Amino acid sequence: KQEVTQIPAALSVPEGENLVLNCSFTDSAIYNLQWFRQDPGKGLTSLLLIQSSQREQTSGRLNASLDKSSGRSTLYIAASQPGDSATYLCAVRVSSNTGKLIFGQGTTLQVKP
Amino acid sequence: DTGVSQDPRHKITKRGQNVTFRCDPISEHNRLYWYRQTLGQGPEFLTYFQNEAQLEKSRLLSDRFSAERPKGSFSTLEIQRTEQGDSAMYLCASSIGGPDGEQYFGPGTRLTVT
Numbered sequence: 001k002q003e004v005t006q007i008p009a010a011l012s013v014p015e016g017e018n019l020v021l022n023c024s025f026t027d028s029a030i031y032n033l034q035w036f037r038q039d040p041g042k043g044l045t046s047l048l049l050i051q052s053s054q055r056e057q058t059s060g061r062l063n064a065s066l067d068k069s070s071g072r073s074t075l076y077i078a079a080s081q082p083g084d085s086a087t088y089l090c091a092v093r094v095s096s097n098t099g100k101l102i103f104g105q106g107t108t109l110q111v112k113p
Numbered sequence: 114d115t116g117v118s119q120d121p122r123h124k125i126t127k128r129g130q131n132v133t134f135r136c137d138p139i140s141e142h143n144r145l146y147w148y149r150q151t152l153g154q155g156p157e158f159l160t161y162f163q164n165e166a167q168l169e170k171s172r173l174l175s176d177r178f179s180a181e182r183p184k185g186s187f188s189t190l191e192i193q194r195t196e197q198g199d200s201a202m203y204l205c206a207s208s209i210g211g212p213d214g215e216q217y218f219g220p221g222t223r224l225t226v227t
Contacts, residue, residue: 004155032213043117043204044156044218051213089155096212098169099146103155 002027002094006104013080014112021075021107023090028068031093034101035064035075038087047075047088080111115139117219119205125225126195133191134222138207145188146206146216147180149173156204162188195226 003026013019023033032051036044048057048064050073056065063076073090087108091101118137126132138145144163148156159178160170164185174180177195182188192199202221208214 034215036218041223043119043220044206046215046217049215091155093212099144099161099163099208099212100158100169100171101146101148101156101216102158105153105155 002030002092002102004090004092004102004104006088006090006107008107009105010108010110012110012112015080015082017080017111018076018078019080019109021077021088021090021109023073023075023104025071025073025092025102027094028071029094030068031095033064033066033073033090033092035062035073036089036091038089038106040087044089077109080109082111082113085109085111117205117207117217119203119219119222121222122220123223123225125227128195128197128226130195131191131193132195132224133189134203134205134224135187135189136205136207136219137187138205139209139217142207142209142217143185144208144214145182146208147188147190148204148206150202150204150221151200159190192224195224197226200224200226 034049035047050066061078087106089106091103120135146161147159150156162182177193204221206216206218
């Protein structure tokens, strides 16, 4: 059974710092992995989608990497800003035959001015 | 393109009552998904549709839950005889094309069962 874990559950950093959020999954046979942002009481905003054949994806100050063999993904945020404060969730799709995403518990990030 | 919309945004109901939520996906998105999220947890998959066909259901979707997508456009999720444990955020997402498509989420419906 695929399980997705995100550590730490919460993170507080000063503005301007570069940071890395971690996501690990127990079964390396994934189809793709998606990173989301969630603001309090809101829905999810898709940040990056990495196919299983890819090693990384970049969008602006965000860079997501994928290492299937070790069951890990990281989301790198450069030059953090207070507006980056939110919960970040990673999710994996285990095969092409399912639409189901399996989510981690999320990491709540606070960027202090 | 107005994004995925959900209605209502908030629902308070008494235990034992039935509730129904609606999701309107992004226009032309053929796949539609329902998830449930409790406080402090990531979303949990409930079910998904490709066009009007319900292709997968989680065991979380007990017989009190039913979802439909009658014309392959909007979808409804009904919960019968609500219980306090049903209190959660119910999220809808949609995607276009094949299984590698990016899922776009709506704002969610917050259900509180008293």
